[in-house]
Amino acid sequence: MTRSAVARRLSSAQSANAIGDGAYYTASALYFTQSIGLAPARVGLGLTVAWAVGSVAGVPLGRLADRAGARGTSVALALAAALAVGSFTVVTGFAGFLFAACAYASAQSGFAAARQALLAGLVxxxxxxxxxxxxxxxxxxxxxxGAGLGGLALHAGTERAYLTVFAVDAVSFLVCAALLAGLPRPARMPAGPRARLGVLRDRPYVVLALLNTVLLLRMPLLSLVLPLWIAERTEAPAWLVSALFVLNTAAVTAFQVRAARGVTGTAGATRAVRRAGWVMLAGCGVFALSAGASPQVAAGFLVLGAGLQVVAEMWQSAGGWQLSFALAPAGRVGEYQGFFGTGVxxxxxxxxxxxxxSIVEWGTPGWLLLGALTLAASYAMTPAARWAASARPAAGAEPVAAT
Known part of the structure; x- marks a missing residue:
């Protein structure tokens, strides 16, 4: 199979999976509360526990992909995720919900690590x-x-509509599994010696992953923080929340490839991350200016801030991808990607x-704190990447530029 055919198949699998996930994330919470009858607090607790379990499971499942083969493990975990999604439809209480959520989160985390290992073996x-x-x-x-499909289910508000969403997500995983099964089997890389605690013994990579986690703290901005900020701290119209989400999604769809084009090698990756830190700091400052302004001015600041935030997101994502692959030992990509992915x-x-x-309650100081923390973490990535590169010269990682 040619390289372009591999890329097309991976893209098709990603697209199918994303459509199902979009529908699930949009409508699942109301299904859990309205159809199953769980209290919102119990749903939140269950999902927190589930994703904590999933983050722990990602590393051993990534290691399984390294040992047993990334393609087979990816397919198996996609099927496991489909089964876990289907199990939500027969849940009647909190215990069953917690079990299904843990199974789903574990399969998703392991699937992400195994799919990254598969990509590394083929590209x-x-x-x-x-x-x-x-x-x-x-x-x-x-x-x-997928969010549009989930929105239709929310509009209908019936149990049948919600069950259709879970069916769509389960089918999306089955389609994804079928597409991945048609990829070539990547060559197995020698894994080399393994420490008892695996990736956790690799201190430079652990530091790198922790710094990346700090940079990822921006993730709840669009879905949670900005809606609350707009409602409680600004005079901007509530519908702007949807507009900012559309702006982010459209920008990433249109420009992520272009933003990543110049990010090559560890030096290019750390430069991209540092640029992202400065742009994110500027975006936080602009968001802060929206408080107390007139509705029109506040809306303008919010749109500008969202534009800066998505630029920072695209550069940081590209730099993080490059570093996570380039600094992982050959033959252990699945294990290392499983650990790096826990940052999400x-x-x-x-x-x-x-x-x-920090933001909704503290206001402007909270925005500035987030921007300063992001900038500090972005600059700390350079010495961390240099440390990780020097720890494994045989991996072929290039020297990391200081500036």
Whole structure:
């Protein structure tokens, strides 16, 4: 199979998966509360526990992909995710919900790590970041389509409509599994010696992953923090929340590939991350200016801030992808991607608490704190990447520029 055919199949699998996930994320919460009858607090607790379990499961499942083969493991975990989604439809109480949610989160986390290992085995290093950028753009488009389907279910408000959403998500995983099964089997890389604690013994990479987690704290901004900020701290119209979401999705779909085009090697990756830090700081400052302004001025600041935020997001994503692959030892990509990917789960778990407290309650100081923290973490990535590169010269990582 040619490289372009591999890329097309990976893109198709990503698109199918994103459509299902978009529908699920949009409508699942109301299904859990209205159809199953769970209290919102119990849903929140269950999902927090589930994603904590999933973040822990990602590393051993990624290691399984390294040992047993990335293609077979990816297919198996996609099927497991489909089964977990289907199990939500027969849940009648909290215990069953918690079990299904843990199974779903574990399968999703392991699937993400195994799919990254599969990509690493099929795509040469020079082409990975560009392909990942394309997959991110496709994913955003798919999420938008899926969110539309979920919105139709919310409008209908019936149990049958909600069950249709879960069926769509389950089918999306089955389609994804079928597409991945048709890819070539990547060559197995020698894994080399393994420490008892695996990736956790690789201190430079752990530091790199922790810094990336700090940069990912921005993730709840669009879905939670900005809606609350607009409602409680500004005079801007409530419908602007939807407009900012559309702006972000459209920008990533249209420009993520272009933003990642110049990000090659560890030096290029750290430069992109540092640029993202400065742009994010500027975006936080602009968001802060929206408080107390007239509705029109506040809306203008919010749109400008969202534009700066999505630019920072695209550069940071591209730099993070490059670093996570380039600094992982050959033969252990699945394990290392499983660990690096826990940053997304941690950011989604801690981000709402941290950002609602610091931004919505503190106001301008909270925005400036987030911007300063992001900038500091972005600059700390350079020495961390240099440390990780020097720890494994045989991996072929290039020196990391200081500026």
């Amino acid at each position: 040469p290093p020079a082409g990975r970041t560009g392909l990942l950028a394309g997959l991110q753009a496709v994913s955003n488009a798919g999420l938008a389509v 789960t941690v950011a989604r778990t801690l981000g709402p608490l941290v950002l609602t407290t």
